[in-house]
Structures are given as structure tokens and as C-alpha cells.
Amino acid sequence: xxxxxVRNEFAKMRHLxxxxxxxxxxxxxxxxxxxxxxxxxxxxxATQDSWNTLIGGTASGITLAAPLLLAAIASRQVDIxxxxxxxxxxxxxxxxxxxxxxxxxxxxxxxxxxxxxxxxGLLAGAGLLLGITAPFPAGRWIGFTxxxxxxxxxxxxLHTLIAARVENQLVGIGIGLLGTILALFxxxxxxxxxxxxxxxxxxxxxxxxxxxxxxxxxxxxxxxIAALCVIAGVAFLLLTRxxxxxxx
Amino acid sequence: xxxxxxELVKLKRSLSWAVVVLLPITLVVSGSVMTLIDGRxxxxxxxxxxxxxxxxxGLFPLAVGIAILASLIWRAExxxxxxxxxxxxxxxxxxxxxxxxxxxxxxxxxMQVLAVATTIVLGKLVxxxxxxxxxxxLIAAVVIIVACFPVAVLQSWLSMLMRSFAAPVAVAFVGAxxxxxxxxxKLTPAIFISPYATVSRATQLGTSTFADTGExxxxxxxxxxxxxxxxxxxxTTANTAILERGDTRT
Numbered sequence: 001x002x003x004x005x006v007r008n009e010f011a012k013m014r015h016l017x018x019x020x021x022x023x024x025x026x027x028x029x030x031x032x033x034x035x036x037x038x039x040x041x042x043x044x045x046a047t048q049d050s051w052n053t054l055i056g057g058t059a060s061g062i063t064l065a066a067p068l069l070l071a072a073i074a075s076r077q078v079d080i081x082x083x084x085x086x087x088x089x090x091x092x093x094x095x096x097x098x099x100x101x102x103x104x105x106x107x108x109x110x111x112x113x114x115x116x117x118x119x120x121g122l123l124a125g126a127g128l129l130l131g132i133t134a135p136f137p138a139g140r141w142i143g144f145t146x147x148x149x150x151x152x153x154x155x156x157x158l159h160t161l162i163a164a165r166v167e168n169q170l171v172g173i174g175i176g177l178l179g180t181i182l183a184l185f186x187x188x189x190x191x192x193x194x195x196x197x198x199x200x201x202x203x204x205x206x207x208x209x210x211x212x213x214x215x216x217x218x219x220x221x222x223x224x225i226a227a228l229c230v231i232a233g234v235a236f237l238l239l240t241r242x243x244x245x246x247x248x
Numbered sequence: 249x250x251x252x253x254x255e256l257v258k259l260k261r262s263l264s265w266a267v268v269v270l271l272p273i274t275l276v277v278s279g280s281v282m283t284l285i286d287g288r289x290x291x292x293x294x295x296x297x298x299x300x301x302x303x304x305x306g307l308f309p310l311a312v313g314i315a316i317l318a319s320l321i322w323r324a325e326x327x328x329x330x331x332x333x334x335x336x337x338x339x340x341x342x343x344x345x346x347x348x349x350x351x352x353x354x355x356x357x358x359m360q361v362l363a364v365a366t367t368i369v370l371g372k373l374v375x376x377x378x379x380x381x382x383x384x385x386l387i388a389a390v391v392i393i394v395a396c397f398p399v400a401v402l403q404s405w406l407s408m409l410m411r412s413f414a415a416p417v418a419v420a421f422v423g424a425x426x427x428x429x430x431x432x433x434k435l436t437p438a439i440f441i442s443p444y445a446t447v448s449r450a451t452q453l454g455t456s457t458f459a460d461t462g463e464x465x466x467x468x469x470x471x472x473x474x475x476x477x478x479x480x481x482x483x484t485t486a487n488t489a490i491l492e493r494g495d496t497r498t
Contacts, residue, residue: 021418028425068312068421075414083411169413170263170320177271177312181278188285 005095009077009107016076022111025062025069026119032061033123038130042215050132052208052215055144058123059206062148063183067199070112070152071176074159075169077104082167097164098240105160105236112152120145140207140217147205147220154198154232155179161239191221201228251339251347258324259351264317268355271313272363275305280370293377298385299455301367306392306451308424311399311444313359315420317352318403319413326411332496341491345404345484352400357393364389384464388453391472395450398443398479405487424448434459439475443483446475 013019036057042049078101081087087097095103124141162172179199186194186203194200204221279301283290290296325331334344364381371377399420406416427445430438431452436459438445449459450472456462 016412017415024418024422028422065425069418072414072418072421076412079412079414168263170267170316173316173319173414173417174266174270177309177316178274181274181309185278185282188282 005090005099005103006106009103012080013077013107016080018073018076018108018111021069021073021076022115025065025073025112026115026122028065028069029058029061029116029119030122030126032064033058034126036060045130045132046134048134048137048217049215050134051127051137051141052217054123054127055141055206055208056215058120059144059148059202059208060187062152063187063202064180066152066202067155067179067183068173068176070155071159071172071179073108073112074104074156075163075172077108078160078163079169081164096244097246098243101160101164101240101243102236105157108156108160109153112156113149116149116152117145120148137207137217140219143220143222144205144207147207147222147225148202150225150229151198151201151205154201154228157232157236158198161236164243195224198228198232201225251343252350255321255347255351259320262320262323264320264355267313267316267320268358269362271309272305272359273366275309276301276363276366276370279304280374284374290375290377294371294379294381294385295455297371297375297377298367298381298388299457301370302363302388302392302451303455303457305363306448307428308421308444310356310359310392310396310447310451311403311420311424312417314352314356314396314399315403315406315417317355318348318400318407319416321348321352321404322407323413325408335494335496341494342484342488345401345487345491348404348408349397349401349480349484349487352404353393353397356396356400360389360393360396384454387464387469388450391453391469392447392450394473395443395447395476398476398483399447401480401483401487402443405483405490408487408491420444431458439472440478443476443479446472446479450476 033054034057037043037050037053040053040057043053044050081090081100087100090100091097120141124136128136159172159176162175163169166172179197182197183199183202186200187206189200189203191204194203201221201224204224207218207220208215209218210216280297283297283300325334339347364386368381371381403416403420406419410416423442424444427438427442428448430442430445431448436449439449440446452458452460453468453472454460454462454464461468
């Protein structure tokens, strides 16, 4: 895999409307984040509750939208190789199937990372524009954004692998839909259950939550998310190397 | 009938059963699991159970499920030279459109039957509720089945136009999300514009959620069924016209 392979992936995106799908992810995150926080009785511009509701709303938006949209994004980018037998064509031009998967992950990951960071910045900006006078919790906000981004990247890697391994895209999309339900569950179940699936980590990434009915600041489970990233990274590298040894 | 039979044959080994069976059961059971985890009682028995089981299911998972089925139905046509076989066959565009939408609608109807059956089993066996699911919800279930049809036609159309499996599903997800937002704002006329809003509104019948009054009355049922029929007719006409102007692909 090299820079040319990643640039090729961007070229392939031209007619796939992936930019639109990734933009939608940001718009939903922004829309639900603002709508749910402004509609919350806890939104008090003078206290940290305002930032906490904004963080909670953003987490709700991404929990709802990301699992299925990320599955659709990865499926779109990988399915073109099944349809045109791009695996064989790339292999004959020196890019192995595993290398192609890694290039797809890098290309999609860059876009998803950009959308996540920009949306997070817009939400922070919107909070200031809405007249929040409480000090901006910069450290917590950056940590929350990084944690969400990490979970998004893990899911992109997972769905890239599924879409490449199983030609019938029903499987990846079905898992994405199931992931949406598991992600929504994650906010209601004990933390140890959230650790069991990658979608549960959205609940662990949040930086605010209700404890005994009171909205409080929470530290994202950085250690758990870091462990998820390490495990997912190693698994992604091993499995994509295994793809290289398969007959095209 | 031959066209419908042909569509059913094409669905063999397509894994469509996984969507038809697993999606409604998973969604209905998940509503109950949340109830058990939260420790919230079913304050109003069957009414509360129906609300927790079906309303969320109708917000977007049902539309996404129908979208997946539509993608599966059209998947075969986009492979190899099947599109050209479809274009050069003797079956008229209207029959193709109706056959595809009917099969998707039939599968959506089976999903609804399974959702109702799962709700009844949970109510009787897990929550040991007295009596039976109120008849008004059986009426609501029939209305949901009718309201699934315009979604089936729309998704069939999108899957006809797009070779991608995932893109029409993403459209359904976003469309259902926007429609749910319109219903949150109590903009009920949206049911005459968006099929996703029609089916979402149908799942809210008798639940007092969003703009629903909590009662399944004749006028409300007629309004939803009317919207479903109008949208189905308009979308079928448009879909047929587009397919009629389609051509073979090289």
C-alpha cells in the first residue's frame, strides 16, 4: 500500500456520493446535539450544565447515526471492487487485496476524522454563539471528540473488513443496523456490557451523563477505548495480511 | 401472478429471511429488555408494552428493513446481464414495478405479523399481562401493513435506480429520521409527502406519542390509509414512467 493507492480511493469516491453520506453524519450529529441540548431543561448558559447537555446531545446524535451510516459508507467504497472485480485488477497492478483494504480504511478514515473534528468544533462554536457563559471545558471536549473519533475509526475498519470478506452487502448493513440498537442500548446498560461490542464504546466515550437523575461531567473511558483501538488495529492488520494470501 | 412468483424465486438464498424474521423480533424484544433493565413497570399493561415495542421500531428500523429488502429484490437485476434480460422481456414496466413492490410489501407484512406475535408472547410469558392485546392494536397493525406499501414502492424505485446495496438504505435511514423529526414537531401533514412519515405515524396509532391522541379512531385510520394509498399510486406511476424510459445497459 502506498500514497497512490490512497489517492486512487479518493478518485473512486467521485460518483459514490460518499462526501454526502459523511456530511450527513456531521449534520445529524450537529442537529441532534443542538436540538436535544436546547430542548433540555438542564440547559443553563451560566453553568457547566449547558456544555454537559451539548456533549450529551452530540453523543446521542452520533450513537444514533454513526453505526448504520459508517456501515453504508464502508459498503459503498468496498462493493465497487466486488462489482468490477477490482480485487484482481489491483492485485495485477501490485496492490494486494489487504493493501487495498488498508488504503480504503485510510481514505475513509481521513474523511470521517475530518467530519468528526469539524462537527465537534462547530458544536463548540455554536455553544459560544448561543451565549454560554460558563467556561468552555476544553480538555474534556477534546478528549470526548478524540474518543468518538477512535470509535468511528474502529467501526470503519470493522465494516471495511466485513464488506470485503462478504460479497452480499446485506451482512454489513444488517450488522450496522444491529450496531445501532446495541449503541443505543449502551447508554442504558452497565459499563461492563458496553465493553462487549465496539458499538457499546460510544456510551463509554461520552463526557457527561446522568447520575441519580443529576447531570454531571464524566471522564470518558480513555483506557478502555485505547485498548479497543489497539485490539482493533492489530486485528485489522492481521486480517488484511490474511487477505493477501487468498487467491484473487 | 407470474411476475410475483418470479420475484419470489429470485429471493431464494438471498438471506431476506434474516431481515424479515430477526429485525422485528430483535426490535420488539429490545424494547422489553430496556423495560427490564430500567426496572420501569408496564404502568398501563398492554398499552405500555405496545408503545415501548412498536413506536421506536417505526421511527427508522422498519423503514431501513424495508429498504434492505428492496435492495435485495433489485440486487439480482443489477448483476451480470440480468438488467438487459429484464428490459428485453415481455413483462410490462407496470407489472415489474408492482411485482417488486408487492413482494417487498408482503415481506413487510410478515415482519409486522412477527412483531405483533412477539409482543403478544412477551406480554403473556415474560410480563404475564392479563387478557390479550387490545383489538385497537390489531387494527393499528393492519394500518402499519398498508402504510408499509408506499415505503416499499419508494425503496423499490431507489434500488432500481442505484446499483449500490447500501445507498438506498442510507436514504431510508435519513428520510425516516427527517420524517420522525417532522412528526416530533407535530407536522402531521408530512404523512402525505413522505412515506416514511406515513409508516411512522401508523406505528404511533393509539400510543399517545408525538401527535397521537391515544385513541384509534376511524378518521385517523382513514387519514393514514388515504395517505398510504395516494403516495403508493403516485410513486408507482412515477416509478413505472421512469422504468418505461429505461434502456438496456452495455
